[in-house]
Amino acid sequence: MSTTSSTARLIHYNGRPTKRNQVLASLVISLGPFAAGMGKGYSSPALASLETSVLPDGLRVTPQEASWILAISLLGALVGDVVGGVAMNQGRKRLLQCSSLPFALVWLLTVFANHVAMILVSSFIGGVCSAVILLTSHIYVSEDCPPLKPSSIIPPSFLPEDCPPLKPSSIIPPSFLPEDCPPLKPSSIPPPSFLPEIASPEIRGRLCSLSKITSNLGMLTCYILGYFMGWRQLALVSAAFPLILFMLVMWLPETPSFLLFRGDEEDAEESLQWLRGEEAFVQGELEELKISVSVNRRFKPRSFTDIFWDQTLRRSTLITCSLVFFQKFTGAFVLNSDAVRVFSKTFFLLDAHLVAIVHASLQLASSLACGLFIDRLGRVPLLKTGMLVVSLALFLLGSHIYFTVDRDSPAKTSSEILPLVCVIVFTVAYSGSIGPLTSLLISELFPLEFRGRGGALATGIGHACGFIVVKTFLDFELLLCLSGTFWTYAAISLGGAIFVSVAVPETKGRSLDDIQRDMEKSTW
Structure with a gap:
């Protein structure tokens, strides 16, 4: 020029x-x-x-x-x-x-x-x-x-x-x-x-x-x-x-x-x-x-093999991949991709299609509102609370299905307020905490020089876990009934809350350097 x-x-x-x-x-x-x-x-x-x-x-x-x-x-x-x-x-x-x-x-x-x-x-x-x-x-x-x-x-x-x-x-x-x-x-x-x-x-x-x-x-x-x-x-x-x-x-x-x-x-x-x-x-x-x-031309990212030798990198990988595992095994992807069929087995008075529309609407609203609370409440408290609420909602939903649907009770057509409330609470808790916060923590916990590969690794594990959850949902339903399947997801979500309390560091308002220094001080 x-x-x-x-x-x-x-x-x-x-x-x-x-x-x-x-x-x-x-x-x-x-x-x-x-x-x-x-x-x-x-x-x-x-x-x-x-x-x-x-x-x-x-x-x-x-x-x-x-x-x-x-x-x-x-x-x-x-x-x-x-x-x-x-x-x-x-x-x-x-x-x-x-x-x-x-x-x-x-x-x-x-x-x-x-x-x-x-x-x-x-x-x-x-x-x-x-x-x-x-x-x-x-x-x-x-x-x-x-x-x-x-x-x-x-x-x-x-x-x-x-x-x-x-x-x-x-x-x-x-x-x-x-x-x-x-x-x-x-x-x-x-x-x-x-x-x-x-x-x-x-x-x-x-x-x-x-x-x-x-x-x-x-x-x-x-x-x-x-x-x-x-x-x-x-x-x-x-x-x-x-x-x-x-x-x-x-x-x-x-x-x-x-x-x-x-x-x-x-x-x-x-x-x-x-x-x-x-x-x-x-x-x-x-x-x-x-x-x-x-x-950027001079910037050399680290390789996947460094996970085995670098303690800080290994901890970041274990935390983020574990979060992805707990995120997928809440069963949220099953409800998103197969909502009508799942709800048709749960609701007999309400139209399953309409319940699915309510579920998707709440998911959209919760994702919009999540940004208002992330920087006020912090990642760990919000994520832990979300896991606990999701676990409780799944447990109550599974209990309702056990005492009505699985036992073919006449009461299954009497009231559907409890399962509807459980679905609403589950959707709001997941979309307002577990869903977006898992992605955010992946970007914050990985060291800069491994963030690209680390994000790809976590995403790949997420898709693999999603595949397992979706493919085994029917098998779990045949083996444990629908109630047992939801109880299993509830137990995993409870384990996720414990894991967050013990292993996940708080990153609210902290620089990436501070986060990495704390990760380096860890003994595991």
Whole structure:
């Protein structure tokens, strides 16, 4: 780029940045989590009708086949995490397009399915596409938000020798740091792009939260539509959203960070200019992004084998993976993906579809409200309370089923207030604590240099545990009855509360350095 052109840009773009295009891009990208949420919610109303209907070739979907349809999507999600991580260097925009179009085609395969094998294939591929879309959309939004705050500027002593010289206007004096900021050590300061907890401006948190909100909204939408539609019509409607995502993403720019990493500075500047507004001055931020990319090239993450040799890393891995285990074995995923069938065995006066809609609505509301309490109450008290409340709700629900449904008591049709209250309490407690806090603690407890691999490991274990929970639910029901299954989940949740009390450190209001120092002091 010529000096004249650069000067012209500097003179023209002298206004304040706007958030309009950032919000617009985030809303477009949020169609991805919404489509993934539709996929998660589809199985609940669809399987309820598939088990009672006959497909065109005369084959009926049995309960075991239905459990495989649910479980195989989680195996697909496990594969999707690996595929998404490997293919991320092809570009965020391209990866979104390459996963959204097959996702739409998979729904069409479901629409025209005339054999269980076709549904199994579509469920597996849908799980792959859904995982890739969720991963890529989160990264796209986080990279499109401003990368630095004053307190996150890297001291020059940490920068590699080949970094471009910093302009005086981009250096933030120590007086801008908060009073409670710990002393900065060059050896411990990570690159800005690895600092979502410290370097994120206020808009990033709100935009990144769209992913979880729209995912829950997608699931609720599928529950509502499933009340009025058959499984084929519902699949056809679900195909529209990844197709719309594919078309709209074509008009979005690639993220500036990826373009700089690829060495395309001119396109990176144009992308950043579009995101900040045509009147915004972006040269300073562009230089900061260049520094970030340069440092990231030198940043060497740790390997999985370090878990066996590093005590701190081993403890972080054990805590986070245990939290994921307890999260999945509350049975929440079974209620989300198979709500109608489960509730039809519990409620006889109330419509199971309507109870499922109430469940999804409360889940969405609780996920919205969770952010109001996390930083007030702390992670450990909120997580422990959530585990205890979930355990109590599951125990009472199992007891109600034992004394009414399992014993075929005439009282099972007399009152359904208790099971409805149990479902409501379970949903609020899980969605307001266990669900979001587990993901948050994964990002806080892993050391920076292992956070990417650690998060992938915990996610993979989560999908594996989810597969086991879904696939064994029917077996547990046949062996222990539905009441015994819920009692088992209640006991595991109680064990989770004890584990949180004993092993999980409090991270509220603490820097990552403080958290890691405490992890290093542990004797196990």
